[in-house]
Amino acid sequence: MHEYLSPGRFIDSDHPSVVEFAEKHRGSSRDPLEQAIKLSNCRCCWVRCSAI
Secondary structure, three states: OHHHHOOOOOOOOOOHHHHHHHHHHOOOOOOHHHHHHHHHHHHHHHHHHHHO
């Protein structure tokens, strides 16, 4: 499982700006599922808003 969660060639998940974005938008919940949902919703909004 570790290889799928680690940064790679196309996903730079340990980049400081990615980490900052995730920490800012994940919310205060400690539940990984709730955090994932919040980040997913935020990402979708960001993509829609930045494409306008």
